[in-house]
Amino acid sequence: MDSKAIEVAKTYFIQTFGCQQNENDSEILAGHLEQIGYLPCESPEEADVVLLNTCSIRENADDRFFGHLGRLKPLKQKKPHMFIGVGGCILMQPQNQEKILSSFPYVDLIFGTADLGRFPDLFFKAADQRRTHLGVGPAEGVFSDLPMVRKKAHRALVSIMYGCNNFCTYCIVPYTRGRERSRPKADILREVERAAENGYKEVMLLGQNVNAYGKDMDYRDGDFASLLAEASEIPGLFVVRFMTSHPKDVSDRLIKVIGEKEKVEPHFHLPLQSGSDRVLREMNRRYTSAEYLKIVEKLRKVRPEIALTTDIIVGFPGETEDDFQKTLELVEKARFDAAFTFIYSAREGTPAAERDDQIEREIINDRYRRLTDLQYALSLESNERQIGKTVDVLITGRSETNAEVMSGRTADNRLVHIPLPELSQSPDNAEEYYTNRVVSAEIVAAGSFALEGRLITL
Ligand code: 5AD
Ligand code: SF4
Numbered sequence: 001m002d003s004k005a006i007e008v009a010k011t012y013f014i015q016t017f018g019c020q021q022n023e024n025d026s027e028i029l030a031g032h033l034e035q036i037g038y039l040p041c042e043s044p045e046e047a048d049v050v051l052l053n054t055c056s057i058r059e060n061a062d063d064r065f066f067g068h069l070g071r072l073k074p075l076k077q078k079k080p081h082m083f084i085g086v087g088g089c090i091l092m093q094p095q096n097q098e099k100i101l102s103s104f105p106y107v108d109l110i111f112g113t114a115d116l117g118r119f120p121d122l123f124f125k126a127a128d129q130r131r132t133h134l135g136v137g138p139a140e141g142v143f144s145d146l147p148m149v150r151k152k153a154h155r156a157l158v159s160i161m162y163g164c165n166n167f168c169t170y171c172i173v174p175y176t177r178g179r180e181r182s183r184p185k186a187d188i189l190r191e192v193e194r195a196a197e198n199g200y201k202e203v204m205l206l207g208q209n210v211n212a213y214g215k216d217m218d219y220r221d222g223d224f225a226s227l228l229a230e231a232s233e234i235p236g237l238f239v240v241r242f243m244t245s246h247p248k249d250v251s252d253r254l255i256k257v258i259g260e261k262e263k264v265e266p267h268f269h270l271p272l273q274s275g276s277d278r279v280l281r282e283m284n285r286r287y288t289s290a291e292y293l294k295i296v297e298k299l300r301k302v303r304p305e306i307a308l309t310t311d312i313i314v315g316f317p318g319e320t321e322d323d324f325q326k327t328l329e330l331v332e333k334a335r336f337d338a339a340f341t342f343i344y345s346a347r348e349g350t351p352a353a354e355r356d357d358q359i360e361r362e363i364i365n366d367r368y369r370r371l372t373d374l375q376y377a378l379s380l381e382s383n384e385r386q387i388g389k390t391v392d393v394l395i396t397g398r399s400e401t402n403a404e405v406m407s408g409r410t411a412d413n414r415l416v417h418i419p420l421p422e423l424s425q426s427p428d429n430a431e432e433y434y435t436n437r438v439v440s441a442e443i444v445a446a447g448s449f450a451l452e453g454r455l456i457t458l
Pocket of ligand 1: 058271
């Protein structure tokens with residue numbers, strides 16, 4: 001027989017890089033593969049089908065992907081029937097498709113970010129070819145009712161929209177995920193309902209800019225505020241989360257919903273990127289530092305216990321020491337409970353990458369250290385304020401570093417470790433028993449990144 005022997009293939013392994021959106025896309029890829037008879041396995045070594053779902057947000061994500069792909073070569077030589085598919089953001093760029101076609105001929109399929117609906121077709125087509133099949137379609141359309149195997153025991157990821165229209169000048173996402181497209185509200189709410197019926201206590205509504213939900217449909221199905229409000233009324237949920245927001249689109253209606261709906265997370269992830277108005281303008285962010293702080297003030301007013309987290313980029317081209325000082329000042333004023341800090345990474349094809357005033361690495365490293373020192377201190381203070389409180393914790397699984405500890409998240413998204421010595425007696429049963437349960441714990445200690453809790457009741 002001339003085609004590859006996929007008939008004997010039985011197991012799959014999907015490696016996902018990057019954001020929650022990619023994780024959710026991989027859950028759909030897993031759904032398709034299981035529907036056509038494949039079973040999950042633990043490593044590429046055991047797998048008949050290996051998929052890499054890639055991320056191109058920063059340079060190191062690209063490098064990691066190509067590194068991983070290189071390591072699959074000897075495996076493929078040993079097991080020629082193994083199917084290798086690569087998809088996601090990196091593969092939306094023609095230069096990367098060409099790189100795979102010319103330098104990684106052992107790849108069977110290249111697919112894009114919006115090819116989830118037709119993945120089985122692409123898969124069978126590629127399996128029948130000896131050459132790499134280039135199956136990247138345009139970043140269009142939305143998905144509903146595709147098969148899905150949820151990978152997280154405690155969190156149902158629910159995509160509410162795809163793509164981004166904002167074209168922040170540093171960001172590759174609008175090029176890899178296309179324009180904003182919202183899913184119909186009824187489909188989203190049905191998916192949330194099903195997740196709750198299946199025992200999920202946490203739902204995360206996902207999109208590159210969830211605040212723009214509905215805009216592309218002229219708000220036929222309402223806006224994000226009304227979607228969030230309705231989702232939070234679905235019975236059985238502990239918390240409804242949402243990611244990611246853009247400050248320019250945070251409406252007063254949304255702030256009101258956050259103040260009124262108990263199940264909406266008392267946590268807001270609001271990427272700041274820079275505290276300097278000049279840099280914000282050059283980033284095309286379309287808000288000022290004062291407007292940003294106004295949102296922070298409103299959120300704290302309607303929900304005083306709200307935890308605020310952010311993303312900050314250090315070393316955007318042309319960033320001066322004065323600009324950077326403004327970021328530090330804003331961080332102090334906003335008192336973020338946590339922040340993801342990123343070193344600027346020039347992404348080919350974005351306007352900022354073309355600039356000739358890129359910042360020297362040493363200067364960036366120094367600024368990065370000063371920013372993280374400040375934020376770690378603020379995070380520690382914020383976490384220390386939790387000591388003595390009794391909080392609900394949704395257990396997410398066993399701690400990665402200590403087998404006698406279960407980890408979980410509070411509604412405001414703080415990580416809590418809860419020692420449970422009995423775990424060592426029947427580790428697997430205990431893990432299964434606790435995961436996805438909401439327990440009550442007293443916070444007894446705090447660090448910059450996590451809290452320690454004492455189990456009170458179940
Ligand atoms: N370099 C560094 N950080 C980036 N981000 C997006 N693009 C870049 C880039 N080119 C960060 C932003 C965004 C987060 C998801 O990743 O802070 O909010
Ligand atoms: Fe990128 Fe800006 Fe869109 Fe976020 S809002 S995905 S940072 S372009």
